Amino acid sequence: xxxxxxxxxxxxxxxxxxxxxxxxxxxxxxxxxxxxxxxxxxxxxxxxxxxxxxxxxxxxxxxxxxxxxxxxxxxxxxxxxxxxxxxxxxxxxxxxxxxxxxxxxxxxxxxxxxxxxxxxxxxxxxxxxxxxxxxxxxxxxxxxxxxxxxxxxxxxxxxxxxxxxxxxxxxxxxxxxxxxxxxxxxxxxxxxxxxxxxxxxxxxxxxxxxxxxxxxxxxxxxxxxxxxxxxxxxxxxxxxxxxxxxxxxxxxxxxxxxxxxxxxxxxxxxxxxxxxxxxxxxxxxxxxxxxxxxxxx
Amino acid sequence: xxxxxxxxxxxxxxxxxxxxxxxxxxxxxxxxxxxxxxxxxxxxxxxxxxxxxxxxxxxxxxxxxxxxxxxxxxxxxxxxxxxxxxxxxxxxxxxxxxxxxxxxxxxxxxxxxxxxxxxxxxxxxxxxxxxxxxxxxxxxxxxxxxxxxxxxxxxxxxxxxxxxxxxxxxxxxxxxxxxxxxxxxxxxxxxxxxxxxxxxxxxxxxxxxxxxxxxxxxxxxxxxxxxxxxxxxxxxxxxxxxxxxxxxxxxxxxxxxxxxxxxxxxxxxxxxxxxxxxxxxxxxxxxxxxxxxxxxxxxxxxxxxxxxxxxxxxxxxxxxxxxxxxxxxxxxxxxxxxxxxxxxxxx
Numbered sequence: 001x002x003x004x005x006x007x008x009x010x011x012x013x014x015x016x017x018x019x020x021x022x023x024x025x026x027x028x029x030x031x032x033x034x035x036x037x038x039x040x041x042x043x044x045x046x047x048x049x050x051x052x053x054x055x056x057x058x059x060x061x062x063x064x065x066x067x068x069x070x071x072x073x074x075x076x077x078x079x080x081x082x083x084x085x086x087x088x089x090x091x092x093x094x095x096x097x098x099x100x101x102x103x104x105x106x107x108x109x110x111x112x113x114x115x116x117x118x119x120x121x122x123x124x125x126x127x128x129x130x131x132x133x134x135x136x137x138x139x140x141x142x143x144x145x146x147x148x149x150x151x152x153x154x155x156x157x158x159x160x161x162x163x164x165x166x167x168x169x170x171x172x173x174x175x176x177x178x179x180x181x182x183x184x185x186x187x188x189x190x191x192x193x194x195x196x197x198x199x200x201x202x203x204x205x206x207x208x209x210x211x212x213x214x215x216x217x218x219x220x221x222x223x224x225x226x227x228x229x230x231x232x233x234x235x236x237x238x239x240x241x242x243x244x245x246x247x248x249x250x251x252x253x254x255x256x257x258x259x260x261x262x263x264x265x266x267x268x269x270x271x272x273x274x275x276x277x278x279x280x281x282x283x284x285x286x287x288x289x290x291x292x293x294x295x296x297x
Numbered sequence: 298x299x300x301x302x303x304x305x306x307x308x309x310x311x312x313x314x315x316x317x318x319x320x321x322x323x324x325x326x327x328x329x330x331x332x333x334x335x336x337x338x339x340x341x342x343x344x345x346x347x348x349x350x351x352x353x354x355x356x357x358x359x360x361x362x363x364x365x366x367x368x369x370x371x372x373x374x375x376x377x378x379x380x381x382x383x384x385x386x387x388x389x390x391x392x393x394x395x396x397x398x399x400x401x402x403x404x405x406x407x408x409x410x411x412x413x414x415x416x417x418x419x420x421x422x423x424x425x426x427x428x429x430x431x432x433x434x435x436x437x438x439x440x441x442x443x444x445x446x447x448x449x450x451x452x453x454x455x456x457x458x459x460x461x462x463x464x465x466x467x468x469x470x471x472x473x474x475x476x477x478x479x480x481x482x483x484x485x486x487x488x489x490x491x492x493x494x495x496x497x498x499x500x501x502x503x504x505x506x507x508x509x510x511x512x513x514x515x516x517x518x519x520x521x522x523x524x525x526x527x528x529x530x531x532x533x534x535x536x537x538x539x540x541x542x543x544x545x546x547x548x549x550x551x552x553x554x555x556x557x558x559x560x561x562x563x564x565x566x567x568x569x570x571x572x573x574x575x576x577x578x579x580x581x582x583x584x585x586x587x588x589x590x591x592x593x594x595x596x597x598x599x600x601x602x603x604x605x606x607x608x609x610x611x612x613x614x615x616x617x618x619x620x621x622x623x624x625x626x627x628x629x630x631x632x633x634x635x636x637x638x639x640x641x642x643x644x
Binding site: 078082099100102 | 305399412
């Protein structure tokens with residue numbers, strides 16, 4: 001499957017501050033991709049560049065093989081749900097559906113009406129009086145009814161309560177199952193992504209720290225705990241992502257393609273959240289990591 | 298996108314419609330009485346009998362004070378309409394979308410932002426021009442008798458002629474050009490500043506400056522002024538005026554053929570064509586100068602006034618020029634906005 005979003009050397013500078021720098025990534029299509037990273041990692045900047053709201057300072061970005069927002073045709077193929085799901089407060093829910101129909105030639109009005117009904121929104125209600133969860137559902141409906149190939153969502157559930165969050169993600173998953181679209185979804189909460197994503201991209205300080213299918217990531221990461229050991233004694237095939245030591249015990253989070261046979265270890269699977277946190281807190285690069293390991297041994 | 302722009306503009310359009318309706322009701326209720334006073338005053342046919350000033354004065358004195366208030370208020374409203382359109386329709390057009398974040402919704406639909414902006418500019422811009430045009434149409438109709446009478450009574454005072462400093466921008470088609478320009482100016486300020494209140498303030502300040510500067514420095518020069526030479530009689534020389542550099546000039550007499558014309562400047566010359574210098578006439582500058590003796594001494598000089606003016610007949614040429622210029626400026630600003638919004642994006 002070709003990449004839905006592909007960037008090389010992508011950067012965006014605001015004043016003297018870089019919001020995103022040297023970003024190289026290729027997000028494959030046909031997945032529900034979770035883009036996860038701490039606040040300020042550049043997730044929103046990246047997604048805004050992908051939908052053409054922001055122009056890069058340097059580097060290139062291609063969306064569905066074209067420069068972002070290259071024309072009405074591409075605009076139409078990409079759905080976007082912005083952070084805090086902005087809507088026109090004085091316009092009714094039904095008004096928003098008309099707005100979508102007028103601005104998108106391939107608008108699926110049947111789908112829009114069905115979804116609004118399912119969610120239990122009154123078409124006559126003003127969008128300004130909707131709850132956060134209802135507003136998010138309206139924004140999702142607008143993005144889905146234009147029948148995009150790629151749906152981009154920027155922190156769609158960050159401001160929602162747990163119930164609304166669950167409903168929103170469920171609605172999203174139903175739509176993905178029904179229409180088979182590619183989804184890129186950003187969040188700083190791994191727990192949300194765990195439920196819906198089958199592909200994960202971890203972005204820290206503009207750099208991609210981890211990218212891969214969730215199943216493969218789960219299958220290749222283990223937590224090893226046992227008597228205290230020097231990290232240097234681990235086999236070369238086991239890449240250490242995170243380590244912690246007490247006087248008697250060592251715990252390692254390792255990445256390996258093969259099984260772990262060493263009987264000294266208690267091997268436990270790693271939850272996605274721990275995995276992501278481990279990559280987020282990992283030192284910037286290998287060169288910076290080596291001396292620190294020397295101190296431990 | 299046109300339909301959506303209209304939906305977004307509906308509330309503002311309704312406010313304008315209510316204001317227009319109120320304006321129309323007041324003018325329509327008083328207009329017939331005003332026209333009755335005018336028709337029975339004889340001012341309409343005064344040129345033939347050469348008693349315009351007295352007839353116009355008596356007409357103006359018989360007009361209720363309420364109408365005079367409305368006359369000035371209406372003229373003021375016509376100055377305010379483009380100003381308000383620029384500040385309340387133009388400036389927030391884009392800034393509101395930035396402030397509520399809805400640009401992120403609007404710019405990710407299946408319409409390029411160039412088309413998005415063009416549609417908004419077209420719908421609200423035409424609405425602005427129609428609103429100003431209708432206000433002007435109503436006032437131009439209602440104020441017609443008073444415009445004529447005041448111009449005659451005030452003896453071509455530059456304040457009250459239709460082709461002049463003040464009334465010109467509030468009658469006939471010029472308000473349409475001003476509304477288009479003020480609207481485009483507001484949108485431009487909004488796109489550059491991106492915050493509603495500062496953009497409104499800038500729009501108000503810049504447009505008000507244009508409203509003052511344009512008549513003072515520009516309007517009279519849109520067409521090369523006409524020139525006429527008027528021979529001065531002994532009686533005319535009683536009207537002396539201070540000229541540039543301590544010279545003394547003779548005010549031109551009011552001539553029917555100059556009625557309604559916009560007198561830009563004049564200079565007084567002697568028989569040989571030199572500028573008149575009162576210091577060369579001892580009878581006029583002597584310590585105990587006698588007016589009669591002075592006037593008698595001025596007679597042989599054959600004093601004439603050279604008057605530069607814009608004839609009243611050029612009123613419509615000026616209307617079209619000024620409207621055209623401001624509509625063209627509005628189109629240029631709109632073009633800039635479309636170019637800017639595609640180049641600049643959100644950041």
